[in-house]
Amino acid sequence: MREILSVFQKYCGSxxxxxxxxxxxxWLLVTEKDKKIRIVLVYTxxxxxxxxxxxxxxKLMDFLDEGTxxxxxxxxxxxAVIAYAGVRLxxxxxxxxxxxxxxxxxxxxxxxxxxxxxSKAQNRYHIPNAVIAICNEIMPAEDEERAWxxxxxELIYFVRQYTSxxxxxxxxxMLEAQWEWNWDTHPIYKVMRESTIDIDALAPLxxxxxxxxxxxxxxxxxTGDPESNGLTKITTxxxxxxxxxxxxxIIKKAAG
Numbered sequence: 001m002r003e004i005l006s007v008f009q010k011y012c013g014s015x016x017x018x019x020x021x022x023x024x025x026x027w028l029l030v031t032e033k034d035k036k037i038r039i040v041l042v043y044t045x046x047x048x049x050x051x052x053x054x055x056x057x058x059k060l061m062d063f064l065d066e067g068t069x070x071x072x073x074x075x076x077x078x079x080a081v082i083a084y085a086g087v088r089l090x091x092x093x094x095x096x097x098x099x100x101x102x103x104x105x106x107x108x109x110x111x112x113x114x115x116x117x118x119s120k121a122q123n124r125y126h127i128p129n130a131v132i133a134i135c136n137e138i139m140p141a142e143d144e145e146r147a148w149x150x151x152x153x154e155l156i157y158f159v160r161q162y163t164s165x166x167x168x169x170x171x172x173x174m175l176e177a178q179w180e181w182n183w184d185t186h187p188i189y190k191v192m193r194e195s196t197i198d199i200d201a202l203a204p205l206x207x208x209x210x211x212x213x214x215x216x217x218x219x220x221x222x223t224g225d226p227e228s229n230g231l232t233k234i235t236t237x238x239x240x241x242x243x244x245x246x247x248x249x250i251i252k253k254a255a256g
Contacts (some may be wrong), residue, residue, distance in 0.1 A: 003060055004069075006058050013072050016108030021078040024085030025049075031088070041081050048075050127158040130238040137235055137242055138213045145251040149213035150188055150206065152220070152240070169209045199224030203231060207247040214243040 004132060012018040023121065026040050051057045052072050061069050090097025112118055122129045134155075140147045148167050151159060153175055170186040182256045188209060199222050206214060207230075214231060218239050227235065231243040 001053075001055055002057065004053055007070050008052070010074070011070050015110060017078060017082070020082050020104070020108060021045075021076065025080050027086070028085055037084070039076060041084060043075055045081060045176070048072065060078055069130065095239035125162055127161055128155070130240055131155055131158040132162055134215055134240060134242060138166065138238065140165055143253050145253055147213060147246075147250070148209070148211045150192065150211050151215045152217045153189075153193065154217070155215070155240075169211060181228065182244045183227060193220070197222045199226055199229055199231070203245070203247075206231075206245045210248050211243050212248045212250060214245060216241050216243070221225065 009016075025042065025045055028038075032038050032042060053108050060070055060214070061072065086101045088096075102140065123132065125132065134151075138147055138149055146167050148169065149159075151168060154168075156168065156175065157172060158169060160171070170189050174186055174189045188202065188205045188211070191205065192199055196218060197216065201215070201224075203224075203226075205211075218236070220239055226243055230245060230247045231247055233241055234244050235242045
């Protein structure tokens with residue numbers, strides 16, 4: 001039970017939304033008359049909440065997928081329950097009620113724009129402009145198969161969000177060891193994550209894994225000469241140099 005309470009506490013954090021949710025849930029349980037709404041918002045929430053705090057249920061979920069028990073709380077319709085209860089409470093006093101509800105939400109919540117992980121979007125894709133420009137530069141033509149490229153780790157997350165035409169020999173499984181996916185560290189990533197990248201060691205691996213493009217952060221020092229290793233610099237985009245690995249050809253699609 002202590003572990004369950006710890007998971008719930010970590011999920012709640014320092015905010016008050018779970019408290020608002022529980023208060024709204026209890027109030028709706030007492031006052032809501034509509035059977036459909038009771039089933040969708042009240043009974044469903046109660047069942048999920050009760051199951052979450054049952055130790056046997058946690059043992060079962062840990063057996064099926066250990067380490068993700070907190071995701072049970074994702075099933076709780078907190079926003080819908082709080083919003084519906086708030087509207088019910090407001091009743092006919094719309095102006096005063098909306099103002100009071102807004103004050104409650106503001107005082108019990110946090111401004112997400114103060115988070116270090118939130119920044120102004122550079123484009124409609126909400127990914128760095130450099131990623132879009134690099135991907136457009138190495139994007140395969142209509143008659144070519146998908147390209148393979150190695151990116152610095154800070155760009156890996158964004159490539160797949162923009163296009164599936166560019167493949168990478170590894171993804172976020174290399175970056176997020178806490179997920180415990182039991183992946184062996186990819187040989188290319190072992191070189192790319194070093195404080196100084198060894199081009200002489202990296203180039204043969206690119207060829208071995210049929211990688212046609214290499215993107216390097218210019219702020220990360222390197223040793224070895226790219227040109228003598230068959231890496232031709234084709235452009236520089238913001239802080240990144242884009243190289244073409246001439247040892248691996250661009251594959252044309254089969255005529256069909």
